[in-house]
Amino acid sequence: MSRIYLSHNNIISSYGFNSSSAVEKIKNEISSLKLVEEENLMPKPFYSSMVDKRDLVEEFKSLKTKKEFTALEQMMILSLSKVIVASNSVITNRSGLIVSTTKGNIDALELDSPFKEEKAYLSELGKAIKNFFGFSMEPLVLSNACVSGVLATSVAKRLINQDLFDDVFIVSGDLVTKFILSGFNSFQAMSTEPCKPFSKSRTGINIGEVIASILVTKASANLAEEAVEILGDGTANDANHISGPSRTGEGLVRSVNSALKEADILPSDIDYISAHGTATIFNDEMEAIAFNRLKMSKIPLNSLKGYFGHTLGASGLLETIVGMHSVHQNMLFASLGFDEIGVSKPLNIIKKATKKNLNIFLKTASGFGGCNTAAIFKKV
Amino acid sequence: MNSKTFIKSYCHIKNNAVSLNGTLLYHGEKEEFFSDFIKSAYKNLDTNYAKFFKMDNLSKLAFLGADVLLKHENVQPEKQENIALVFSNNASSLDTDRKYQESIEDKESFYPSPAVFVYTLPNICMGEISIKHKLYSENSFFIFEDFNPEYLHAYSSGLMEENKAEKVLCGWVNIDKEDYTAFLYLVTKEEGSISHTIKEINSRF
Known part of the structure; x- marks a missing residue:
């Protein structure tokens, strides 16, 4: 099997329309979460981070298309087009497309949606993106709850190893919708503050909106300067509960062990952990237990949810991309929102942006359905 | 790295009938609604798992198909076999998404339920199967326009070659209004009569 790299990338967020605009703000510990008062989304004000749709309209004009797209499609197309341009790629029959999303155009189900109900089918979302860029193979839409964004990199790797493709483009994202907000609120999982x-004082999650895209390739030429190699990955189910995190962190432990085994490295070889860290009581506790079982409690760790909130289908890829920039810049980014440790096991939470030589990092995610995914990346 | 793999068993649930390796196990009434059919199939197939009744339609469909196949293969929870789940469909969780959307559509009747919301993800059905059969394994859920044996074949072959899984339970579980189909098959390294090829998968779909 050949070496496989994560290379050119893009982040569309309320920070801006590229990865560097987000990374610069993270480096300076500036959150994009703010109080949103939009009654059509949620009856009471909530903290979130959303892409400015007027800016989106302006940015999207640069693509000079007359076709009509939903806001999500516009963001995904825009994000992917920036990756294709930056990598100087030509789409051929050896180019694959993965769309990572939990709910896609779910707002098309709303009675007053200007779009037809068919838009809510995830395959329609995949098709819109495929047709815009002229991919020849059917897109693979991955919908595996909150691990989708990381799992997408594993899937890309596997399809390249199976010789289906030379390059795979991943685009990931979910919208902040009434559907999602009311659902997480019904679980009483939403925080009323950033x-x-x-942290000891954590009170739950914020939902945020980000589109993240990346090129996964086996070509070692023309890589982005922040490119990393995938050393190993693993997914494991808790086999315990469909909505509650495991009390023992079983699935997360197994997924990390699977990734370590494939990477053929020891826990002590990992310089940095980009954790899931949603800020719910049970998720963060589960992760602390798992990282202690894995003997990783001393490795510097952060959650990036304090910058963007939980961005669902994008989160795993978004946080992988920020991790790539972190190791490239040899700088650990602060786990924003952290004050005093509020989990029962010790963790080495990064309190402020710190210069450090970084080489290998671990990205993890956990989600509904009991799924956990881990991936290990090494600086090129 | 081309170690040969085989399709050990396969299961269909469609047209109000359940079959295993092409042999009919149970058929319901022709005009029966899915919700009635799947309940009577559950009873007739000695499923014996009370949590079944709280599942949404997609999970019931996927769960019953997997249960029939894994029991036939004598998969025992205490063995914690490394069987990956690689499922796909067209309608994702739209069957439950529509139901959930109705519960939040207007202000006067705004009753979002966490018990419904949790099923608005297609991979939840794999969680249900993992809990019952104690599968701490790889799982991924793909959405395609139509059944896509090429991707399923490549992905499950990859999982086995990379030693991520001993076996893979693979297939298509789709429900969209009253239209439903489940086709699941178990890929193993154990020598058998059906080779794990795209052609063989397609001919059984």
Whole structure:
């Protein structure tokens, strides 16, 4: 099997329309979460981070298309087009497309949606993106709850190893919708303030909106300067509960062990952990237990949810991309919102942006359905 | 790295009938609604798992198909076998999404339920199967326009070659209004009569 790299990337967020605009703000510990008062989304004000749709309209004009797209499609197309341009790629029959999303155009189900109900089918979302860029193979839409964004990199790797493709483009994202907000609120999982992962005073999640895209390739030429190699990955189910995190962190432990085994490295070889850290009581506790079982409690760790909130289908890829920039810049980014440790096991939470030589990092995610995914990346 | 793999068993649930390796196990009434059919199939197939009744339609469909196949293969929870789940469909969780959307559509009747919301993700059905059969394994859920044996074949072959899984339970579980189909098959390294090829998968779909 050949070496496989994560290379050119893009983040569309309320920070701006590229990865560097987000990374610069993270480096300076500036959150994009703010109080949103939009009654059509949620009856009471909530903290979130959303892409400015007027800016989106302006940015999207640069693509000079007359076709009509939903806001999500516009953001996904825009994000992917920036990756294709930056990598100087030509789409051929050896180019694959993965769309990572939990709910896609779910707002098309709303009675007053200007779009037809068919838009709510995830395959329609995939098709809109495929047709815009002229991919020849059917897109693979991955919908595996909150691990989708990380799992997408594993899937890309596997399809390249199976010789289906030379390059795979991943685009990931979910909208902040009434559907999602009311659902997480019904679980009483939403915080009324900016989220505080792993903190004693944490009160739950914020939902945010980000589109993240990346090129996964086996070509070692023309890589982005922040490119990383995938050393190993693993997914494991808790086999315990469909909505509650495991009390023992079983699935997360197994997924990390699977990734370590494939990477053929020891826990002590990992310089940095980009955790899931949603800031719910049970998730953060589960992660602390798992990382202690894995003997990783001393490795510097952060959650990036304090910058963007939980961005669902994008989160795993978004946080992987920020991790790539972190190791490239040899700088650990602060786990924003953290004050005092609020989990029962010790963790080495990064309190402020710190210069450090970084080489290998671990990205993890956990989600509904009991799924956990881990991936290990090494600086090129 | 082309170690040969085989399709050990396969299961269909469609047209109000359940079959295993092409042999009919149970058929319901022709005009029966899915919700009635799947309940009577559950009873007739000695499923014996009370949590079944709280599941949404997609999970019931996927769960019953997997249960029939894994029991036939004598998969025992205490063995914690490394069987990956690689499922796909067209309608994702739209069957439950529509139901949930109705519960939040207007201000006067705004009753979002966490018990419904949790099923608005297609991979939840794999969680249900993992809990019952104690599968701490790889799982991924793909959405395609139509059944896509090429991707399923490549992905499950990859999982086995990379030693991520001993076996893979693979297939298509789709429900969209009253239209439903489940086709699941178990890929193993154990020598058998059906080779794990795209052609063989397609001919059984």
